[in-house]
Amino acid sequence: MSNSQSNSKFGHLPLSTSGPLETTLTGTALLRTPYFNKGTAFTKEERKTFGLHGLLPSNVQTLDEQVQRAYEQYSSRPDDLAKNTFMTSMKEQNEVLYYRLILDHLKEMFSIIYTPTEGDAIENYSRLFRRPEGCFLNIEDTDRIEDNINQWGEPEDIDLIVVSDGEQILGIGDQGVGGILISIAKLVIYTLCAGIHPSRTLPVVLDAGTDNEKLLKDHMYLGLRQKRERGEKYDKFVGTFVEACRSRYPKAYIHFEDFGLNNARRILDKYQPDIACFNDDVQGTGCVTLAAIMAAFKISGTKWDEARFVMFGAGSAGTGIADQIQDAISHETGKSKEDAGHQIWCVDKPGLLLKSKKDQLTPAQVPYARKDDDWQEKDHNDLFSIVKEVKPHVLIGTSTVPGAFTQKVVREMAKHVDRPVIFPLSNPTRLHEAKPQDLYEWTNGKVLVATGSPFDPVKYQDEEYEISECNNSVTFPGIGLGAILSRTRLMPPSLLVAATRALASTAPVVNDRGSGLLPDVTDVREVSVQIAKSVINAARDENLAQEENIPTDDAELEEWIREQMWDAQYRPLDLITKGRANAHAKGEAGTGSHQRTATFDK
Ligand SMILES: NC(=O)C1=CN([C@@H]2O[C@H](COP(=O)(O)OP(=O)(O)OC[C@H]3O[C@@H](n4cnc5c(N)ncnc54)[C@H](O)[C@@H]3O)[C@@H](O)[C@H]2O)C=CC1
Numbered sequence: 001m002s003n004s005q006s007n008s009k010f011g012h013l014p015l016s017t018s019g020p021l022e023t024t025l026t027g028t029a030l031l032r033t034p035y036f037n038k039g040t041a042f043t044k045e046e047r048k049t050f051g052l053h054g055l056l057p058s059n060v061q062t063l064d065e066q067v068q069r070a071y072e073q074y075s076s077r078p079d080d081l082a083k084n085t086f087m088t089s090m091k092e093q094n095e096v097l098y099y100r101l102i103l104d105h106l107k108e109m110f111s112i113i114y115t116p117t118e119g120d121a122i123e124n125y126s127r128l129f130r131r132p133e134g135c136f137l138n139i140e141d142t143d144r145i146e147d148n149i150n151q152w153g154e155p156e157d158i159d160l161i162v163v164s165d166g167e168q169i170l171g172i173g174d175q176g177v178g179g180i181l182i183s184i185a186k187l188v189i190y191t192l193c194a195g196i197h198p199s200r201t202l203p204v205v206l207d208a209g210t211d212n213e214k215l216l217k218d219h220m221y222l223g224l225r226q227k228r229e230r231g232e233k234y235d236k237f238v239g240t241f242v243e244a245c246r247s248r249y250p251k252a253y254i255h256f257e258d259f260g261l262n263n264a265r266r267i268l269d270k271y272q273p274d275i276a277c278f279n280d281d282v283q284g285t286g287c288v289t290l291a292a293i294m295a296a297f298k299i300s301g302t303k304w305d306e307a308r309f310v311m312f313g314a315g316s317a318g319t320g321i322a323d324q325i326q327d328a329i330s331h332e333t334g335k336s337k338e339d340a341g342h343q344i345w346c347v348d349k350p351g352l353l354l355k356s357k358k359d360q361l362t363p364a365q366v367p368y369a370r371k372d373d374d375w376q377e378k379d380h381n382d383l384f385s386i387v388k389e390v391k392p393h394v395l396i397g398t399s400t401v402p403g404a405f406t407q408k409v410v411r412e413m414a415k416h417v418d419r420p421v422i423f424p425l426s427n428p429t430r431l432h433e434a435k436p437q438d439l440y441e442w443t444n445g446k447v448l449v450a451t452g453s454p455f456d457p458v459k460y461q462d463e464e465y466e467i468s469e470c471n472n473s474v475t476f477p478g479i480g481l482g483a484i485l486s487r488t489r490l491m492p493p494s495l496l497v498a499a500t501r502a503l504a505s506t507a508p509v510v511n512d513r514g515s516g517l518l519p520d521v522t523d524v525r526e527v528s529v530q531i532a533k534s535v536i537n538a539a540r541d542e543n544l545a546q547e548e549n550i551p552t553d554d555a556e557l558e559e560w561i562r563e564q565m566w567d568a569q570y571r572p573l574d575l576i577t578k579g580r581a582n583a584h585a586k587g588e589a590g591t592g593s594h595q596r597t598a599t600f601d602k
């Protein structure tokens with residue numbers, strides 16, 4: 001491996017990003033491989049070495065000039081969905097340019113490549129489809145799963161797999177095979193926000209059918225046109241997929257995304273004891289929300305032993321957040337977990353979760369069910385009455401019910417606590433339980449707010465307030481970076497606690513303005529370094545790290561992490577012979593069945 005240009009003391013590491021890239025590709029094959037393609041930025045020497053003369057206009061451009069042109073093209077698209085489609089095709093042409101463009105306009109573009117616009121792209125997947133990306137597995141072809149997984153590379157080639165079965169995409173429900181786009185979007189965020197190598201990841205959709213009638217009736221729908229399979233056949237499907245991943249890519253970390261209510265937690269509970277895996281909706285959301293609550297309490301002065309929480313929408317995200325709050329109360333106050341749970345009231349479709357309805361509750365909801373006796377003769381079916389009774393300090397929405405936090409509910413809450421902490425987290429934007437502007441008006445500016453999708457700053461009484469985005473995208477990239485670099489065998493709750501503490505400590509100086517509950521998205525790469533550092537240290541302390549050469553010195557560890565974070569910069573290219581490529585026992589550049597194996601990094 002050639003590292004002639006690396007100045008870093010860690011330039012020898014396999015994931016180091018400071019040296020040249022090696023490839024066997026030349027001519028149009030090189031131009032058509034997005035990982036290597038530099039387009040008009042190929043230097044004169046490279047054009048000669050790689051046979052590019054006549055295939056490019058003569059002027060050599062810098063990456064900055066390319067970004068400028070691409071941004072003008074992007075800006076000329078008529079609406080957000082058209083911008084999203086433009087970005088998808090850019091990704092298929094030139095990955096460095098794609099990521100550089102977004103990083104240079106992160107705040108503006110985050111909502112285009114992620115929630116809310118990605119939700120629209122997913123809803124229209126079969127109609128907007130141009131080119132497949134990712135691994136499509138379907139429940140009627142389980143015999144092929146192993147082969148389909150194996151074709152993406154050699155055992156050392158894949159670090160991270162994001163998988164969805166498309167049943168509960170963002171807040172827009174069952175999108176069937178379109179779920180591939182959430183796996184891809186989450187991987188893009190891993191690369192943008194934590195420098196995960198784009199060529200060492202694998203997006204997967206598990207197509208188990210769909211219960212979305214609109215898709216079933218749509219003759220253009222590209223997935224299995226049948227009702228969702230459940231039960232044993234479904235479990236076997238997921239099990240075969242997990243086994244295939246484990247046996248082919250034993251070091252890969254598996255991220256589960258947007259599974260339905262009855263599967264998300266069940267699948268996590270099944271695999272978490274044995275493999276390094278993570279459910280973003282349950283765990284990532286829990287981490288980021290807890291960090292935001294910690295920041296809010298610093299402003300409000302609320303004490304953990306007296307704080308009362310109402311969770312509205314007790315599904316995957318709601319119970320995931322409740323679990324993290326419960327652990328935090330227990331940790332901060334020394335209370336038992338059971339006692340800590342008494343400070344949390346969970347509300348779902350039928351109202352407050354009650355013990356008498358145990359049969360109708362999911363296993364994750366059961367610990368939060370309240371005694372019926374305590375609620376006799378009290379109205380426990382509607383949110384207003386519950387808020388009136390509980391007088392919560394914190395109200396969190398993960399219900400997908402837009403406007404559920406009405407003026408009446410919010411004013412009632414504000415009567416009892418000085419600084420109401422209100423987080424409407426349901427995505428996409430149109431499903432938020434309340435709008436930040438209204439929350440400011442209804443609480444006379446007292447609210448401490450964070451939202452699931454991005455919102456513009458709020459203007460209230462001549463002041464402007466930033467609205468923090470409380471989205472798992474602030475946490476999962478750093479957690480994944482830590483998992484990958486430490487090669488942790490497992491991802492137990494203790495590593496997530498380490499991640500949450502690191503995130504909470506990176507919040508900007510918390511102030512009384514409602515801003516600063518969480519770091520700004522533009523700082524997310526630095527935040528990811530801190531989260532990864534904390535996760536790596538915890539993995540090592542608990543003997544879970546399989547990577548042996550993790551620096552013990554804090555500053556060195558940071559340098560070690562940064563050196564292994566992929567950045568959107570063109571690297572010099574070395575032309576190597578096919579024989580040498582084979583000697584590295586890696587997928588031969590450009591001849592794989594898909595572009596993700598068509599890379600040969602260093
Ligand atoms: N900000 C963030 O980082 C995240 C936000 N979310 C958002 O949270 C929402 C829920 O996502 P998941 O938990 O994955 O879905 P889920 O389907 O597991 O949970 C939704 C829950 O809301 C309940 N619900 C529906 N109607 C209700 C009503 N009228 N009253 C009370 N509860 C009601 C459902 O019964 C279910 O238990 C989505 O909009 C999703 O986009 C999810 C994960 C992360």
Ligand SMILES: CC(=O)C(=O)O
Binds near residue numbers: 115169171427471
């Ligand atoms: C953010 C996310 O994971 C969701 O809304 O499902």
Ligand SMILES: [Mg+2]
Binds near residue numbers: 257258280281
């Ligand atoms: Mg999700």
